[in-house]
Amino acid sequence: MLILQGIIDGILIGGLYALMGAGLTLVFGVMEIINFAQGILVILGAFLSYSLVRATHIDPFVTILITIPAMFLLGYGVYYLLIARLKRDRVIMSLLVMFAVAQVIEGVLDIAYGGTLVQIHASYVDTSLRFGSINIPLVYLYAFILSAVLMGCIYVILYKTKFGRALRATTQNPAAAQLVGIDVHRVSAATLGIGVGLAAAGGMLYGMTASFNPASSYDLISRLLVIVILGGFGSVGGAMAAAIIMVVIEDVVAVTWSPVWGQTMFYLVLVAVLLFRQQGIFGKQIARAQ
Amino acid sequence: MTTLHAGTAPAELLRPVEAERAFRDPFEPSKRSRATAWVALFALLAAFPIVFSNPAVTSIGVFTMMFLVAAIGWNIFSGYSGYVSIGHAVYYGFGQYAVALLIEHWHVTPGASELAIIPLGGIVAAAVAVPVGLILLRVRKHTFIVLTIAAMFIFQLLAFNFAGFTGGSAGTNVVSPPWTGTVFNLPFYYIGLGAAILALLVSWGIRRSKYGLGLLAIRDDEDRAKGLGIRVTRAKLIAYVASAFFVGIAGGLYATFVGAVYPQFAFDPTYDLAIAVMVFVGGLGTLPGPVLGALVLAPIQQYFYIQFGASTLYLIIYGILFIVILLTLPAGVVPSISDRYRSWMASRQRRREEATPTVGGAMPVTVPAGPVGIDDGGAR
Amino acid sequence: MNLLEVDEVTKAYGGIQALAGCSMTFEEGKINGLIGPNGSGKTTLFNVMTGYERADSGSVHVAGTDVTAASPDQVFSLGVGRTFQLTRIFPRLTVVENLHVASQRDGGWMSEFSRWSSPSEKVRSKEVLDFVGLTRLAAEKAGNLSYGQQKLLEFACIMIARPKAMLLDEPAGGVNPSLLLHLGGRIKALNEEEGTTFVIVEHDMEFVMGLCDKVSVMHQGRCLCAGEPETVRSDPAVLEAYLGTDMREVAR
Numbered sequence: 001m002l003i004l005q006g007i008i009d010g011i012l013i014g015g016l017y018a019l020m021g022a023g024l025t026l027v028f029g030v031m032e033i034i035n036f037a038q039g040i041l042v043i044l045g046a047f048l049s050y051s052l053v054r055a056t057h058i059d060p061f062v063t064i065l066i067t068i069p070a071m072f073l074l075g076y077g078v079y080y081l082l083i084a085r086l087k088r089d090r091v092i093m094s095l096l097v098m099f100a101v102a103q104v105i106e107g108v109l110d111i112a113y114g115g116t117l118v119q120i121h122a123s124y125v126d127t128s129l130r131f132g133s134i135n136i137p138l139v140y141l142y143a144f145i146l147s148a149v150l151m152g153c154i155y156v157i158l159y160k161t162k163f164g165r166a167l168r169a170t171t172q173n174p175a176a177a178q179l180v181g182i183d184v185h186r187v188s189a190a191t192l193g194i195g196v197g198l199a200a201a202g203g204m205l206y207g208m209t210a211s212f213n214p215a216s217s218y219d220l221i222s223r224l225l226v227i228v229i230l231g232g233f234g235s236v237g238g239a240m241a242a243a244i245i246m247v248v249i250e251d252v253v254a255v256t257w258s259p260v261w262g263q264t265m266f267y268l269v270l271v272a273v274l275l276f277r278q279q280g281i282f283g284k285q286i287a288r289a290q
Numbered sequence: 291m292t293t294l295h296a297g298t299a300p301a302e303l304l305r306p307v308e309a310e311r312a313f314r315d316p317f318e319p320s321k322r323s324r325a326t327a328w329v330a331l332f333a334l335l336a337a338f339p340i341v342f343s344n345p346a347v348t349s350i351g352v353f354t355m356m357f358l359v360a361a362i363g364w365n366i367f368s369g370y371s372g373y374v375s376i377g378h379a380v381y382y383g384f385g386q387y388a389v390a391l392l393i394e395h396w397h398v399t400p401g402a403s404e405l406a407i408i409p410l411g412g413i414v415a416a417a418v419a420v421p422v423g424l425i426l427l428r429v430r431k432h433t434f435i436v437l438t439i440a441a442m443f444i445f446q447l448l449a450f451n452f453a454g455f456t457g458g459s460a461g462t463n464v465v466s467p468p469w470t471g472t473v474f475n476l477p478f479y480y481i482g483l484g485a486a487i488l489a490l491l492v493s494w495g496i497r498r499s500k501y502g503l504g505l506l507a508i509r510d511d512e513d514r515a516k517g518l519g520i521r522v523t524r525a526k527l528i529a530y531v532a533s534a535f536f537v538g539i540a541g542g543l544y545a546t547f548v549g550a551v552y553p554q555f556a557f558d559p560t561y562d563l564a565i566a567v568m569v570f571v572g573g574l575g576t577l578p579g580p581v582l583g584a585l586v587l588a589p590i591q592q593y594f595y596i597q598f599g600a601s602t603l604y605l606i607i608y609g610i611l612f613i614v615i616l617l618t619l620p621a622g623v624v625p626s627i628s629d630r631y632r633s634w635m636a637s638r639q640r641r642r643e644e645a646t647p648t649v650g651g652a653m654p655v656t657v658p659a660g661p662v663g664i665d666d667g668g669a670r
Numbered sequence: 671m672n673l674l675e676v677d678e679v680t681k682a683y684g685g686i687q688a689l690a691g692c693s694m695t696f697e698e699g700k701i702n703g704l705i706g707p708n709g710s711g712k713t714t715l716f717n718v719m720t721g722y723e724r725a726d727s728g729s730v731h732v733a734g735t736d737v738t739a740a741s742p743d744q745v746f747s748l749g750v751g752r753t754f755q756l757t758r759i760f761p762r763l764t765v766v767e768n769l770h771v772a773s774q775r776d777g778g779w780m781s782e783f784s785r786w787s788s789p790s791e792k793v794r795s796k797e798v799l800d801f802v803g804l805t806r807l808a809a810e811k812a813g814n815l816s817y818g819q820q821k822l823l824e825f826a827c828i829m830i831a832r833p834k835a836m837l838l839d840e841p842a843g844g845v846n847p848s849l850l851l852h853l854g855g856r857i858k859a860l861n862e863e864e865g866t867t868f869v870i871v872e873h874d875m876e877f878v879m880g881l882c883d884k885v886s887v888m889h890q891g892r893c894l895c896a897g898e899p900e901t902v903r904s905d906p907a908v909l910e911a912y913l914g915t916d917m918r919e920v921a922r
Contacts, residue, residue, distance in 0.1 A: 034436060085617050089574075091432060092374045093616060096570065099376075099563045100612040107605030218559055222443035225436045233432060260451050267444040271425060274437070313766050313792060315809040500770065500786040503763070507771045510760035517722065517742035517752070518772040518827065 001133050006255040010248030012140040016205050018243035019147040020220070021227040022154060022236050023198035029171045029234025030191040033083065033094040037102035039221025041196055044105055045071060045203020046212055047113055050120050060120050060204055061146065067200040075196030079189035102217070109214040120207040143205040150201055154194070154236065167191060171234060226270045317635040331581075332487060339479050348475040350592045352547055355482025356540045357588035361568045361580035362489040363536025367529040368566075369575035370502060372509030373431060376562045377438030380445050381534040383556035384418050385411035385541020387449070390462045390551045400465045405477055408542035415538020416531045423530040427523060430512075439559070446557035461552040464545055478547045485543070489536045490581065496529070497577055505529055509575065564591060567612050573624030582623055673698040673835055673867050674719060674750070679728030680891075681714055688714040690891035691728070696835070698733075701861050701868040703878040703899070706888030707911060712871045713755060715888070716837055720752045721745040733834070746772075751828035752837035755871075757820045759827065761813025765804055768812050768823055769795045772831040795830060802826045802856060818845045822853065829860065835867040836860075842874040850874070854881050879903065887911065 024038045035041075048070070049063040078101065086093045119125075128137040158164040169177040170187050178184050206212065206220075227246055231238030246266055254262030339348045360382065368374045389411040398404050426437050449456045456462060467474070496502040504525050507515035516522045545551050568587045573579030591608060598604035619626065674696040681689040689711045696702045704712055717723040719730050721742040729738045732748045740748075751772070760768050770786045799805040802822040807815060812823060821841060828836055838857075842850050854877060860866045872878045878885060879899045886896040889911040895902060902908055 028432075032432065034432065036439075082613060082617065086620065088620055092435065092566075093570075093620065095374075095376070095435060096563065096566055097613055097616055099560075100567075100609040100616070103560065103563070103605045103609035103612075107602040107609065110602035110605070218443070222440060226440055229433060229436055229440070264444075264447060264451065267440065267447070270440060271444075274429065275425065313787075313796070313808045315764075495783070498785050498787070499783045501782045503767055503770055503786045504782075506763055506767070507760050510762050511758055513722070513742070514754075514758045514760070515771065517720065517746055519743045519746045519831070520771065521743060 002255045003252055005134055006252035007248050008134060008136060009140065009255075010251035011244055012136070012144040013209065013251070014244030014247035015144040015147040016202060016209065017223065017227060017247055018240040019150055019198055019205070020202035021224050021231065021239040021243050022151060023195035023202070024224050025228045025231060025234055025236055025239040026154070026198075027192055027195040028228065029236075030167055031083070031094075031170075031174075031188045032091050033098065033192070034091070034225075035098050035192075035195060036095055036221060037098045037105065038195070038199055038224055039217035039219075040102045040105045040109070040214070041071065041074075041199035042203040042206055042220055043212055043214055043217045044109065045200035046120065046207030047109060047203075048200065049204040050118060050207055053120055053122070060122050060208055061142070064201050064204050067204065068197045071200035072193040072197040075193040076189045078196075079192040080185075083188070083192070084185055102221075106214050106217065113214070115213050115215065117211040117213050118207075119211040120204065122208065125208060137209075139208050143209055146201065146205060150198065151236075151240065154198075157194075158236070163187070163190070223266065226266065230270060230273060317632045328490075332483070335483055336480075339476055343472045345472055345475055346596075348472070348479060350589050350596075352475050352478045352482060352543075353592045354585065354588040355479055355486060356543050356547075357565065357568060357591075358486045358581065358584040359482060359489055359543070360537045360540040361565050361572075361584040362486060362493055363533045363540070364562075364565045365533075365569050365575065365580040366489075366493050366496060366536070367526075367533035369569060369579070370496065370505040370509065371526055371529050372575075373427070373434055373526065373530075374566065375438045375530075375533075376435055376566065377440070377442035378533065378537045378565065379442050379556075379558050379561040380422065380438075381415035381419060381537040382541040382544070382558070382561055383445060383449065383553075384415045385538030385543075386545040386551045386556045387456060387462065387541075388414035388538070389542035389545040390464045391455075393464055393546075394462065401467045401469075402477070404464070404467060404546050405481060408481060408539060408546060411542025411545070412535040412539040415541065416535040419531045419534030420527070423527050423534075427526050427530065438562075442557055442559060442562075446553050446559075449553035449557060456553065457551075459553065461550050464549045464551070466549045467546075478543060482540075482543055485536065485539045486581075490577070492532060492536075494577055496532075501525065501528070506575070563612070564588075567615065570622055571615050571619055573622030573626075576622070576624045579622055579624045672696065673733055674869065675731040676715065676719065677729045677731075679715070679718055679725045679730065681711075681718055681723065681726050687891055689718065689725070689728075692888070692892055693728075694886055694893045694896070696867065696869050696886075697884065698834070698867050699861070699865050700883040701857065701870065701881055703882035703885035704869055704871045704888065705873070705875070705878055705885060706894070710888040710911075711891040712888055713839055714891075716752060716839055716869075716871065719745070720750060720837060746831070746833075749832075749834035750837065751831060751833040751835070753821075753824045753828060753839055753841065755839045755843065757817065757824050759812045759820050759823050761811065763812055764809055765799070765812055765815070765823060766792075766795055766808045768827055769798060769830050772827050798826050798830045801829070801859075803852070818849045821845055822849075825853070825856070832864070833866065835869065837869045837871075839871045840873065841870060842872055842877050850877060857881060 020038065020042055024035055027033050027035050045067055048067045049060055052058065052063040052066065053060050082097050082101070083094050086097065122139075124138045124142075128135050129141070130136075156164075158168065166177065166182045166187050167190075169180070169182060170184055174184050177187075210216075223246075227243045228239055230246065231240070231242035246269065249269060250262040250266045252262075253265045339351055342348065342351075360378070364375070364378055389407050392398070392407050392410055393404055396407075398407060422441060426434060426441060429437060450458055453459075467477075469477075496505070504515060504520040504522075507518070507520060508522055508525060512522055541556070564587075568583035569580045570583070571587060572581065572583030590611070594604040594607050598607065621629075672695040674694075676692060676694045679689050679692045680687070688709075692711060692715060694715070704715070706712055714723065718725045719732075719737075721737065721740045721744060725738055729736060731737065732745065732750055735748060737745050737748065760771065763771070767786070770791065796805065799808060802825060804815075804819060804822055804826065807819065812820065815823060821844075825836075825838070825841070841853055841857075845853065857868055857870075858881065861868060870878065870882065882899055884896065885899050885902045887894040887902055887905075887908050894907055894911055895905050897905075
């Protein structure tokens, strides 16, 4: 029963991690930027929702109507202001820039909110559905549903829209995409915007399911990076599957053994996988050399 | 444009000059002037704590030396091989814990004998780097960067979890040497300086060796380097372990100087950001780059930390400073200056040649300077 | 004696059968041409022979040693060097530094940590640079050279290691006619002076027919025929494969 409980929790929370990881992997896929700030951006999203709920007493789920567009603009702006100006060594330079951006945001959040742990409250936060001995917190379920809906939106954007086609073309070959008239900068900016926007939604959900402070960002980003590696860089589907598998493993180990080892297991799986498959679980082998 | 200037008969066009002479980079400063500059720099660094004996200032000096050692060490691997590691804090942490725990377990008396333990920090870090490097170096650049970060978090987690050994979140303490006042900082400072000189010599030796050339080839095109007979895994691992050694020394220095080791400061995710930015600013993969970057940025960072460390304002200021530097000096100071110097020298030489047309045989190289020679119609 | 032997090699990428039971031999001390239409498997054959890719089945031998599963550095140390269709040099190293990368394995294991620019090595690299005519650009960053110069540099990079065989992938691609003439001359000279074996993949028929002692023709991942340039030129199967392109012009 414990194991079943672990699996269910893992799947529900895994969905949330998939959402946050999707933002990271999408940004990497399009412009090879390892967005180290994704962790602190999730926390920023959580604090924004937290403040809105405290100030206006609206339902946390409504706040994302404000926070997603706001953080989309933040990502869009960061691209044009910082990333687009990098000319050489873009992969590593953008990582360092995003690292510095993360530091600035962390500093701001620390001054604004301090280091105390908070959680976003709603009337249903402590309610859960019970099936025999299985306990499903309502928030987890809502979080999973919203994650699924947003991931559905991402799918539609990627595969059913003109923008999505431009984005996928840019992922595969930016130079060729530019040749056929795609504004690579605009696509990249919008992608970073979407990635950061997903962090806003993920942050709201994260803030309801766990207590957080600015320092939580490091734990978050390290998990998200593991998920993205295992999912194969740039693959949204891979990140989803990896997120759910990893969190299920962690939760099962946590409930059957100890939470500390659950967390350690998360990383041990990474090391084990990489010993045998260097491209992650779902990554594809590069096709043809020359 | 299909004429062949140098290509048709180079042996006739070129006088049989000595190979040495033909390959000499005409714009490079002479060996002697470079050596003089290095000696002068380190003489200044050695004199610094004697001239400015205020403990607050020499304390910044000690931290600067720690960053100097680490930056030169980091550059040996990341600068030369092009594999950027953002997780060398692993070795900073291992250096700290190794020194702190060894001092504790061996009941080393506080004082000079504690300082003798510092090299062991480097050795332990290097020993850990062998298996970790073997796992990490299986993957290529992007995944490698992310994996190094992940490795850092793994070890931070382990440092928290193995509390019986590391003291967990309560940390481990080192009893400070019983020195007082202005003298306290000096031994740490000079150990740091000595380690920095050693690191620089190693870096210089690698840069001029066949082995170092192999590393640079890996940076440019790893598969091709492998195809030309370079044992790439071995080459990368050696550089990785060497750089871990020096970062471990910096960690050991930190542990004895500060006297306390905590998981979140030993395995600090922002540590590598600081190192990487110093090296990038100075010039990645150059010999003087990390020296310049560390000597300029480390004191600024320490100053901010002392001034604004009480709040996280220093994070904001330093973060913004990083961004400004990365955007304004993307190539690094040393390569930018050297490029500018070369093009200035080249144009000066061209002007001189125009003024005094050379008679055949008067100069070792009679092929006209400038973009002529074997020309393939301008396809570049 | 055959220096390179390829026996029944197959290699597939997804649904594309790049090599379909290809067998071929390249004789020592000869300049061998390897021609065939686009997609006939020439570059894949090179990749398989030099260890850059592993064959699905079949075997490759270099001077009697089985290298089917060898890595590129092992093949290189057996004395087989190659160039690439798209030039691969080290752009941020200088021209001289590029040359010395290939001479890594000379000497004992500690020699790796000695200076790369010892006097004797400088003399050797000067010889090589004089040979290809790039001495004047020795201290220049290789990435600053023009494409044709980079092709010559890549050639020199292999040559400095004194390989038994040099595999050249489209040495004439993107190179102007006079530079090509120069390159052809260098190949001939190297073959005569040092007895170096060459395998040259090329679309420029004039270049191949003028230079090579023996020409092999590939078609759909197989060896269609091999022999003297004259024989190959008039072989009806070859004309069929090329379907009235360059070959007929050459045949006339």
